Amino acid sequence: MSALSSPSAEAGESYDVVVVGAGFAGMYMLHRLRKQGMTARVYEQGDGVGGTWYWNRYPGARCDVESMQYSYSFSDELQQQWDWSERYAPQPEILKYANHVADRFKLRPDIRFNTRVDKAVFDEAANSWSVTTSDGKTVAAKFVVLATGCLSNARMPDIKGLPDFKGKVYHTGHWPHEVVDFTGQRVGVIGTGSSAIQSVPVIAGQASHLTVFQRTANFSIPARNAVLTEQERQAFRAKYPEVRRFAREEARNGIYTEMPDRGALDDGDNERRSKYESRWNRGGLTFMSVYNNLALDQAANDTAANFVRDKIAEIVKNPETAKLLQPNNHPIGSKRICIDSDYFATFNRPNVTLVDIRSNPIEEITANAVRTGGRDYEVDALVLATGFDAMTGSVAKIDIHGRDGRTLNRKWAEGPRTYLGLMSAGFPNLFIITGPGSPSVLSNMIVSIEQHVDWIADCVAYMRDRGLDTMEADGNAEDKWVAHVNEVAYTTLYPQANSWYMGANIPGKPRIFMPYIGGVGPYRQICNDVAAKEYEGFAMTGAARPRKMAAS
Numbered sequence: 001m002s003a004l005s006s007p008s009a010e011a012g013e014s015y016d017v018v019v020v021g022a023g024f025a026g027m028y029m030l031h032r033l034r035k036q037g038m039t040a041r042v043y044e045q046g047d048g049v050g051g052t053w054y055w056n057r058y059p060g061a062r063c064d065v066e067s068m069q070y071s072y073s074f075s076d077e078l079q080q081q082w083d084w085s086e087r088y089a090p091q092p093e094i095l096k097y098a099n100h101v102a103d104r105f106k107l108r109p110d111i112r113f114n115t116r117v118d119k120a121v122f123d124e125a126a127n128s129w130s131v132t133t134s135d136g137k138t139v140a141a142k143f144v145v146l147a148t149g150c151l152s153n154a155r156m157p158d159i160k161g162l163p164d165f166k167g168k169v170y171h172t173g174h175w176p177h178e179v180v181d182f183t184g185q186r187v188g189v190i191g192t193g194s195s196a197i198q199s200v201p202v203i204a205g206q207a208s209h210l211t212v213f214q215r216t217a218n219f220s221i222p223a224r225n226a227v228l229t230e231q232e233r234q235a236f237r238a239k240y241p242e243v244r245r246f247a248r249e250e251a252r253n254g255i256y257t258e259m260p261d262r263g264a265l266d267d268g269d270n271e272r273r274s275k276y277e278s279r280w281n282r283g284g285l286t287f288m289s290v291y292n293n294l295a296l297d298q299a300a301n302d303t304a305a306n307f308v309r310d311k312i313a314e315i316v317k318n319p320e321t322a323k324l325l326q327p328n329n330h331p332i333g334s335k336r337i338c339i340d341s342d343y344f345a346t347f348n349r350p351n352v353t354l355v356d357i358r359s360n361p362i363e364e365i366t367a368n369a370v371r372t373g374g375r376d377y378e379v380d381a382l383v384l385a386t387g388f389d390a391m392t393g394s395v396a397k398i399d400i401h402g403r404d405g406r407t408l409n410r411k412w413a414e415g416p417r418t419y420l421g422l423m424s425a426g427f428p429n430l431f432i433i434t435g436p437g438s439p440s441v442l443s444n445m446i447v448s449i450e451q452h453v454d455w456i457a458d459c460v461a462y463m464r465d466r467g468l469d470t471m472e473a474d475g476n477a478e479d480k481w482v483a484h485v486n487e488v489a490y491t492t493l494y495p496q497a498n499s500w501y502m503g504a505n506i507p508g509k510p511r512i513f514m515p516y517i518g519g520v521g522p523y524r525q526i527c528n529d530v531a532a533k534e535y536e537g538f539a540m541t542g543a544a545r546p547r548k549m550a551a552s
């Protein structure tokens with residue numbers, strides 16, 4: 001039994017905390033809450049754990065942060081005992097890991113699968129949330145934690161004729177559980193973001209013909225994926241204490257890597273080229289940390305972007321195709337940089353065609369073809385690699401009512417507003433994990449997830465220990481934080497890109513730079529300082545001691 005005074009629900013079921021989502025965030029949140037003796041119920045709309053890795057089963061899906069780092073750090077036994085097979089584990093292995101964690105920490109009994117949370121209403125009289133699920137039940141909870149994921153709301157493109165297409169249609173973010181084999185088929189892939197960049201080389205190896213429909217060319221760096229030897233795993237495990245400390249406290253993006261101390265223009269042409277070459281050969285996301293000003297200075301950024309454009313021209317034999325594949329409308333890194341295995345070389349295959357749908361947008365999808373530029377590209381199957389309504393999409397699908405019946409969707413109509421990405425004023429006792437206003441998608445997300453979960457778990461324990469009833473972001477603190485998030489974003493090149501960080505991939509979504517770009521380490525320090533100052537910037541109330549904290 002929890003020490004919190006759990007509210008009573010009409011339906012009778014009542015928890016200290018309801019957690020929405022059973023991806024890496026929801027699973028760890030449940031583990032932490034149970035460890036501190038609280039009752040928690042997790043709702044997950046899928047029929048298994050793993051979130052991203054449960055839904056994204058497309059061919060070639062794998063992580064782009066190295067697996068030895070893209071993994072939980074909260075249990076040393078777990079990180080010492082789990083064997084990652086490759087530098088970047090494929091999706092089935094990451095899903096297996098998520099299932100292993102669920103079993104190892106006996107999480108399943110507190111998770112309700114196949115159950116979507118549809119509505120959450122704050123009852124001001126009872127200081128509790130009333131949570132309604134897709135099975136028609138309502139439960140009460142003192143706290144609600146949205147672990148709904150930043151990339152969990154697959155975006156279906158609105159293309160004329162799509163419902164009339166006679167072949168199979170797949171979305172990379174909602175892939176079937178059974179094996180999909182494209183052997184002998186003519187396949188069309190729409191979109192050229194990260195999921196397409198991972199899946200195109202694999203689909204090209206199966207399909208009789210693959211047509212890739214590209215609106216925006218993206219920068220991609222070779223992954224240089226490889227099998228991990230036991231020796232390599234052991235060497236990495238031995239340095240885990242330092243790797244994890246660095247990722248949490250010092251890294252800007254939660255990844256252990258060298259910190260550059262020079263800007264790109266501090267080196268001469270030859271020296272710079274040789275550094276880029278060496279990172280290109282090493283592979284992976286750390287390409288962007290060769291220099292310390294690539295995200296800040298256009299001229300510096302151009303040197304890296306030109307290097308990658310030259311590489312594309314070297315790899316792709318047909319000069320027209322190479323030109324189309326060279327990104328030219330955003331600074332490198334201002335959209336999440338992609339990591340690939342032979343993506344550009346795939347366009348040298350005789351069975352692969354690239355179609356530019358920026359100059360000639362798709363006019364229509366017919367029963368058996370994609371029509372663009374007055375031409376029909378016949379296909380038997382379509383793969384929609386069209387991404388997600390990122391960061392806010394899954395939150396917006398829940399009908400959330402805070403104080404005075406105000407909905408979160410109405411409050412966020414002009415863009416999301418949070419304090420520290422953790423709470424939104426007017427919605428007491430409602431936490432968001434890796435929400436807008438936190439480093440989130442700009443980081444190794446497991447590092448950010450663990451930081452948020454720990455902070456929230458400590459916070460609810462603090463409230464329990466002091467008999468506090470509600471906690472809520474202070475409006476002024478929120479305004480200042482939103483201004484700070486924007487200010488920092490606009491000191492960088494990021495807002496120049498029409499990216500999903502800006503909501504630019506969703507028609508009608510407000511253009512606001514959503515994640516906090518100030519860095520994982522500094523952000524953690526800010527959150528720790530706020531907690532140390534008894535949750536400065538949050539208003540707390542309780543029978544024992546009502547109080548209001550002022551923002552600094």
Ligand SMILES: Cc1cc2nc3c(=O)[nH]c(=O)nc-3n(C[C@H](O)[C@H](O)[C@H](O)COP(=O)(O)OP(=O)(O)OC[C@H]3O[C@@H](n4cnc5c(N)ncnc54)[C@H](O)[C@@H]3O)c2cc1C
Binds near residue numbers: 024043046397
């Ligand atoms: C293809 C792909 C590759 C990625 N690779 C990396 C990587 O290499 N490194 C990295 O740092 N990040 C990566 N990410 C980001 C990834 O989303 C995070 O790393 C992490 O898995 C997020 O975990 P989460 O628990 O916060 O969210 P998710 O894994 O998205 O889980 C959220 C869960 O909430 C459930 N849910 C949502 N709404 C409701 C509701 N109303 N009711 C019930 N359940 C609900 C969803 O079904 C989902 O299962 C990748 C994302 C994608 C799509």
